[in-house]
Amino acid sequence: MHMPNGTMFAGLQGKLTLHSWRNFGATESDAYSLFHSRSVAMGWLTQAAKGATGGLWGMNDAGQQGPDPNAQHPYAVWFQVSLPRLISPAQPLPLQPFLSCVGDVVARMGTLHLSAIQVLLPIQSIDGFVDTSLSDEGLFAPLRSAGWFFDCNPHSITRVQVVLDGGENPIIRLVASDLFQWLQKIKQSVFTCDTFSLTDDTNVVKSTFIDDLWVGPPQHPVTFYGTLVEWSLDALGWLATFLAGISFKFGVTTPMLLTVSRFEG
Amino acid sequence: MKTAKQTTLGNISKQPYLNVLIYIGLLFIISTVFLVPRSVQAQKLEEDVNDALVPENGQGVTSRNDGPEGLVTTGTDPKSSGSVCHFLMDGDYVHTSMGDASGHGWWVNIDCQATQAIVTIRLQQNINGSWVYVGSPGQKTVYSGGRSANRAATRVRCNSSTMTSWRSEIDVDVIGILDTPGKFYTPTRSLNCRY
Numbered sequence: 001m002h003m004p005n006g007t008m009f010a011g012l013q014g015k016l017t018l019h020s021w022r023n024f025g026a027t028e029s030d031a032y033s034l035f036h037s038r039s040v041a042m043g044w045l046t047q048a049a050k051g052a053t054g055g056l057w058g059m060n061d062a063g064q065q066g067p068d069p070n071a072q073h074p075y076a077v078w079f080q081v082s083l084p085r086l087i088s089p090a091q092p093l094p095l096q097p098f099l100s101c102v103g104d105v106v107a108r109m110g111t112l113h114l115s116a117i118q119v120l121l122p123i124q125s126i127d128g129f130v131d132t133s134l135s136d137e138g139l140f141a142p143l144r145s146a147g148w149f150f151d152c153n154p155h156s157i158t159r160v161q162v163v164l165d166g167g168e169n170p171i172i173r174l175v176a177s178d179l180f181q182w183l184q185k186i187k188q189s190v191f192t193c194d195t196f197s198l199t200d201d202t203n204v205v206k207s208t209f210i211d212d213l214w215v216g217p218p219q220h221p222v223t224f225y226g227t228l229v230e231w232s233l234d235a236l237g238w239l240a241t242f243l244a245g246i247s248f249k250f251g252v253t254t255p256m257l258l259t260v261s262r263f264e265g
Numbered sequence: 266m267k268t269a270k271q272t273t274l275g276n277i278s279k280q281p282y283l284n285v286l287i288y289i290g291l292l293f294i295i296s297t298v299f300l301v302p303r304s305v306q307a308q309k310l311e312e313d314v315n316d317a318l319v320p321e322n323g324q325g326v327t328s329r330n331d332g333p334e335g336l337v338t339t340g341t342d343p344k345s346s347g348s349v350c351h352f353l354m355d356g357d358y359v360h361t362s363m364g365d366a367s368g369h370g371w372w373v374n375i376d377c378q379a380t381q382a383i384v385t386i387r388l389q390q391n392i393n394g395s396w397v398y399v400g401s402p403g404q405k406t407v408y409s410g411g412r413s414a415n416r417a418a419t420r421v422r423c424n425s426s427t428m429t430s431w432r433s434e435i436d437v438d439v440i441g442i443l444d445t446p447g448k449f450y451t452p453t454r455s456l457n458c459r460y
Contacts, residue, residue, distance in 0.1 A: 061357070067363050068363055
């Protein structure tokens with residue numbers, strides 16, 4: 001397996017209703033320009049210039065109804081960025097600010113009724129060669145930030161299906177049981193996991209148009225079921241960060257595709 | 266004696282002439298190497314390289330020129346008493362999308378009178394240590410800011426998934442402005458893509 005540079009990708013499925021004043025033919029901004037501007041404003045963008053420092057990601061692409069407009073299930077809106085450098089295990093992957101930025105952009109464009117999200121977790125960008133005594137710091141960062149979700153509206157708790165797929169790498173299936181037990185042991189209430197499966201039909205969209213960004217296509221899935229404290233990009237960003245850290249802890253060093261969908265069952 | 270004097274006079278008169286020539290030569294070398302601003306040298310080098318890089322089909326041309334590292338570029342507006350103005354060249358990291366390598370480029374006006382620029386973006390892949398242009402340039406006349414219709418883009422098909430280093434070269438020619446000829450190169454990215 002050849003590992004490309006780390007890429008974070010988020011594809012949002014659902015119905016995006018644009019604000020009434022955003023007449024499609026007349027608007028000057030789009031998902032790309034809004035995401036770029038927001039990233040700059042928040043200090044999250046690493047300029048695409050030699051020697052650029054700071055920031056969390058470099059701009060790649062974004063759009064509506066893509067990346068393949070002819071796909072059976074194109075994303076309502078999607079975003080793709082590069083990680084400009086390896087991330088110390090003492091730091092979490094910047095998935096939460098990434099999805100927060102996505103949320104800001106979507107809100108700027110309209111109202112999204114999100115049904116599912118696919119996120120590429122660039123676990124290969126966690127630097128496995130640095131001081132191992134720090135290796136749990138990044139993993140535990142989501143636990144330190146979980147207070148953001150205290151006192152959420154109890155009616156916002158949402159049952160979810162969470163699919164982690166290792167693509168060519170089957171290791172996630174080998175460690176799934178240990179990972180599940182660890183999930184149940186950790187004291188947090190943002191994502192409560194109650195069961196997992198290695199055999200469920202996941203109905204995950206086979207997004208072959210992003211295969212070259214990781215080790216796709218999806219072929220080694222593990223499905224977790226549980227509840228998320230709220231169905232928001234904020235909470236999904238927290239979950240993505242948490243699962244990426246746990247996966248690394250259990251030996252995954254290649255990218256994974258995370259699919260989270262509302263689940264009635 | 267006369268001959269000797271003449272000889273002496275001849276030596277006296279010739280040595281300073283030789284020394285002056287040597288001094289002039291040294292001054293020329295010093296001024297060329299050390300006193301001419303580095304940016305001018307860099308631009309000249311880049312112009313020379315770029316002049317040599319006019320491809321017929323946009324492929325198979327190599328370059329080792331790394332280009333400017335900054336984003337801010339200056340130009341001179343001939344309509345407003347030759348005042349210097351400033352703009353930014355900007356772009357994104359070369360990335361793969363739908364089986365293609367892809368890149369975008371745009372410009373941001375800071376204080377130039379001009380309103381539009383011709384933005385040209387070209388992709389390069391690194392083969393055996395040399396940067397090679399691939400595909401056709403993407404060129405667009407755009408307003409400042411990089412909004413939806415104001416980005417130049419180019420993409421080239423990945424013929425294999427061999428890990429390859431990529432970058433893009435972005436050139437902004439602000440219309441009506443005598444701007445510097447430097448081009449902007451984005452950082453290198455390793456992609457599972459080779460043209």
